[in-house]
Amino acid sequence: MFSPYRCQICGETYLGSDAPDRCPYCGAHGRWMMGAAEWVKTGKVEMSEQSYEDCMKAIQLEVGNAAFYKCAQKNAQTQVTQAIFKRLQKQEAEHAELLAEMAGVEEPDLPDEDCAGNDDAQNLADAHDREQRAIQFYLQVADRAPEKRVQEVFRALADIESEHLKISNIYR
Ligand SMILES: [Fe+2]
Ligand SMILES: [Fe+2]
Structure with a gap:
């Protein structure tokens, strides 16, 4: 099915029939490609x-x-x-x-x-x-x-x- 996916590392979105094997934008491994609804927003991190x-x-x-x-x-x-x-x-x-x-x-x-x-x-x-x-x-x-x-x-x-x-x- 043609669906939206989203990378949990860079946040870019991808439309396709399957999750890609690597994020086409940042190159992250396919395990980081989530269905758009399952993606968790991270944004700015308070850090040391x-x-x-x-x-x-x-x-x-x-x-x-x-x-x-x-x-x-x-x-x-x-x-x-x-x-x-x-x-x-x-x-x-x-x-x-x-x-x-x-x-x-x-x-x-x-x-x-x-x-x-x-x-x-x-x-x-x-x-x-x-x-x-x-x-x-x-x-x-x-x-x-x-x-x-x-x-x-x-x-x-x-x-x-x-x-x-x-x-x-x-x-x-
Ligand atoms: Fe790099
Ligand atoms: Fe590099």
Whole structure:
């Protein structure tokens, strides 16, 4: 049946005959896709100083990575690398947006970020390093955050970035 679904991590909605295997917007695993009626609104979270600081750092990391993928996408040499970088750009921008909402701040604009021009292999190698840094930081945040929602979001993000890392490994 054609129905509305909603992602419990980023809050985006999806219309389709089945829940997708990954959220098409943030990349969260399909288990986070709820029927629209079952979805629970989360919004801004009152959080500890440490969690707030971690969220701010994560937002900078996400917009930096979104800008990097935007550059890599513009310069991509094949349809395959372009498809990968294009989706990663959108997903990282979605991550910045959901973190900003959780922290109750405005989402910053994408910075001017460089990539290795039209060198796809180098961009995939750099993507690997960026994703690795994000995963390490997010797991650290999830471990020290006292708020359940902050833990949930950072664990989900670490899972998504692990899949980004995997795809950067497959194609480099
Ligand atoms: Fe991300
Ligand atoms: Fe990523």
